[in-house]
Amino acid sequence: MVTFVPLLQYLVSGLTNGAIYALIALGFGIIYNATTIINFAQGEMVALGALCAISCYHLEPSLPLAFLVGTGLVTVVGLAFERAALRPVKDPNPLTLIIITVGGGVFLKGVAMLLWGKEAYPLASFSGNVPLHLGPATIMPQNLWVMGLTGALVLALEAFFRLTLVGKAMRACAYNPRAARLVGIPAARMVQFSFGLSSALGAAAGILIAPLTLGVYDMGTMLGLKGFSAAIMGGLGSLLGGVLGGLVLGVAEALASGFISSGYRDAVAFLILLLVLFLRPQGLLGGRK
Amino acid sequence: MNPGWLFNRWSLFAAAVLVLAASLQGDYYFSLLNFIGIHALLVVGLNLLMGYGGQISLGHAAFFGLGAYTSAILTATYGVNPWLALVAGLLLSGSTAFLLGVPALKLRGYYLAMATLGFGIIVYIVLNEAQALTGGPSGLAGIPSLALGPVLLNTPRRLYLFIWTTLGVVLALSANLVDSRLGRALRALHDSEAAAQSLAVDTFALKLKVFIWSALYASLAGSLYAHTLNFIAPSSFTFMFSIKLVTMVLLGGMASIWGSLLGAGVLTVLPELLTAFHDYEVVIFGAILMAVMIFLPRGLIRGLLDLWEFRRYKREGGSIPV
Numbered sequence: 001m002v003t004f005v006p007l008l009q010y011l012v013s014g015l016t017n018g019a020i021y022a023l024i025a026l027g028f029g030i031i032y033n034a035t036t037i038i039n040f041a042q043g044e045m046v047a048l049g050a051l052c053a054i055s056c057y058h059l060e061p062s063l064p065l066a067f068l069v070g071t072g073l074v075t076v077v078g079l080a081f082e083r084a085a086l087r088p089v090k091d092p093n094p095l096t097l098i099i100i101t102v103g104g105g106v107f108l109k110g111v112a113m114l115l116w117g118k119e120a121y122p123l124a125s126f127s128g129n130v131p132l133h134l135g136p137a138t139i140m141p142q143n144l145w146v147m148g149l150t151g152a153l154v155l156a157l158e159a160f161f162r163l164t165l166v167g168k169a170m171r172a173c174a175y176n177p178r179a180a181r182l183v184g185i186p187a188a189r190m191v192q193f194s195f196g197l198s199s200a201l202g203a204a205a206g207i208l209i210a211p212l213t214l215g216v217y218d219m220g221t222m223l224g225l226k227g228f229s230a231a232i233m234g235g236l237g238s239l240l241g242g243v244l245g246g247l248v249l250g251v252a253e254a255l256a257s258g259f260i261s262s263g264y265r266d267a268v269a270f271l272i273l274l275l276v277l278f279l280r281p282q283g284l285l286g287g288r289k
Numbered sequence: 290m291n292p293g294w295l296f297n298r299w300s301l302f303a304a305a306v307l308v309l310a311a312s313l314q315g316d317y318y319f320s321l322l323n324f325i326g327i328h329a330l331l332v333v334g335l336n337l338l339m340g341y342g343g344q345i346s347l348g349h350a351a352f353f354g355l356g357a358y359t360s361a362i363l364t365a366t367y368g369v370n371p372w373l374a375l376v377a378g379l380l381l382s383g384s385t386a387f388l389l390g391v392p393a394l395k396l397r398g399y400y401l402a403m404a405t406l407g408f409g410i411i412v413y414i415v416l417n418e419a420q421a422l423t424g425g426p427s428g429l430a431g432i433p434s435l436a437l438g439p440v441l442l443n444t445p446r447r448l449y450l451f452i453w454t455t456l457g458v459v460l461a462l463s464a465n466l467v468d469s470r471l472g473r474a475l476r477a478l479h480d481s482e483a484a485a486q487s488l489a490v491d492t493f494a495l496k497l498k499v500f501i502w503s504a505l506y507a508s509l510a511g512s513l514y515a516h517t518l519n520f521i522a523p524s525s526f527t528f529m530f531s532i533k534l535v536t537m538v539l540l541g542g543m544a545s546i547w548g549s550l551l552g553a554g555v556l557t558v559l560p561e562l563l564t565a566f567h568d569y570e571v572v573i574f575g576a577i578l579m580a581v582m583i584f585l586p587r588g589l590i591r592g593l594l595d596l597w598e599f600r601r602y603k604r605e606g607g608s609i610p611v
Contacts, residue, residue, distance in 0.1 A: 038402075040402075085579050088583050089582070093343070094397060095345055095398060096586055098398065099345065100578070103574075103577070103582065104575065104579055107572055107574075107579060108575070109571060109575070110569070110573075110575055111572060221528065225406065225410065228403060232403070261418070263417070266410070266414055267410075267418075269407075270410055270411045271411065277392050277393060
């Protein structure tokens with residue numbers, strides 16, 4: 001029976017997952033804007049971020065340090081991936097780029113499996129495990145951390161793109177790379193920067209969700225795909241769209257797993273992806289092309 | 290095309306298949322060859338799509354699975370004739386490819402990749418979750434063997450002859466397709482979609498056709514797989530298997546019908562030879578995919594041949610073509 005209590009509970013868990021999808025969607029959007037590449041390796045940055053932070057926390061139990069080390073290391077991985085695998089490509093047609101980023105993702109996943117094995121590792125919650133009660137629903141402090149930090153990151157990103165010179169240069173490249181080069185913006189540098197930035201966002205998503213779901217080498221594939229679904233839903237390249245897409249997807253998934261069947265939870269994201277592709281490929285917010 | 294040359298090539302293939310059938314001893318080798326044959330069917334189809342169509346499917350395991358499960362469910366659960374079940378699988382896979390391809394192929398290259406990826410994962414989830422129909426994660430047993438008239442194809446050697454005959458027919462069909470008007474249009478599309486369009490090639494219909502074609506090959510392979518093993522489980526139809534197929538295509542060389550056979554052979558035999566291979570499998574696939582696309586975008590074999598011809602050309606004093 002549908003009652004108010006589980007509905008609120010599903011909303012909390014849906015918005016938490018949705019925030020994670022939103023961060024990953026932003027990563028897809030930033031790289032797409034700079035290069036029109038869909039980076040299929042984006043999901044693996046999420047897993048690597050979580051695993052690096054977990055290992056760091058194991059050595060030195062300080063969460064802020066683990067967060068910094070995790071995002072930092074993964075940013076380096078993202079930059080290295082762009083430098084080693086994408087910049088040398090002489091004929092950048094979509095097929096080549098798809099295979100390279102898919103291969104990069106598979107490679108990183110394999111490396112993560114060799115380094116961390118197939119076990120799932122816990123990460124301490126950011127501020128304890130005493131549940132809060134919001135009316136009839138229970139909320140873990142980590143849920144609030146995920147939503148709050150995602151909100152803060154989105155605002156910071158928006159400020160970065162609107163207010164800083166580098167951010168404006170990246171937006172210029174997204175609108176028109178040739179014109180951007182003409183006014184002296186180093187487009188190649190911006191591409192590199194976009195890979196670093198979106199890897200960092202992916203890693204942050206992984207570290208935020210790890211206390212709730214554990215960190216495991218293959219967690220990234222599914223999260224990456226859902227992030228992509230969110231990005232497509234909101235209109236690829238639209239940052240606000242990606243965030244909304246993520247939240248809608250998270251809630252839809254939570255409702256479906258609560259009211260239909262939890263086994264099909266993961267299928268919902270892809271059904272939505274296919275439906276958007278079928279009916280509205282420019283995304284829910286995207287304009288006509 | 291010179292018919293004598295074609296005759297030679299195909300008679301060599303037939304002779305090799307027959308010699309192996311007569312000379313090999315033991316079920317193990319025939320089982321291995323059967324898997325190579327089934328993989329080759331999948332890889333030829335995917336190569337038509339990738340090498341000739343310039344599109345990619347990251348969910349080809351799903352069409353393989355649709356064929357396998359349609360055959361398995363209809364024969365094992367409902368007692369339908371295996372040949373009818375195979376045709377039902379083809380119809381299901383073909384129409385699914387149509388429904389998936391129509392929206393995805395109108396958009397840029399990435400969308401088909403993502404649509405097939407998402408579709409592959411949906412199929413995998415359904416195979417696991419729809420337990421009443423598929424038997425869930427523990428799989429579906431009791432799939433009958435195929436029968437050719439009174440001959441039951443229930444030994445690895447008989448299956449080998451049947452699978453490799455089928456593969457021969459499919460290879461010949463594909464070689465013909467590639468050399469036909471359709472094949473030329475496909476190559477034009479691969480080089481430049483705009484140029485192909487300006488020459489009145491309906492690129493959308495063409496991409497859709499080759500996508501459906503490749504899905505049909507995968508479905509056929511799936512049905513054969515189900516009747517070969519007499520047992521199937523969802524773990525054979527994962528995203529990693531789709532990636533393995535793409536790796537096979539690249540290893541054998543894009544736009545190479547015979548290369549597909551090689552790619553399927555190498556990546557089927559390698560894990561058997563090297564037991565340690567399994568741990569490093571994922572890393573190796575990833576490295577192959579990246580390295581081949583960065584350094585030899587025409588595929589490994591074709592790329593190496595190109596390099597070799599280029600060196601010979603330079604040795605003979607030719608100037609480097611720009």
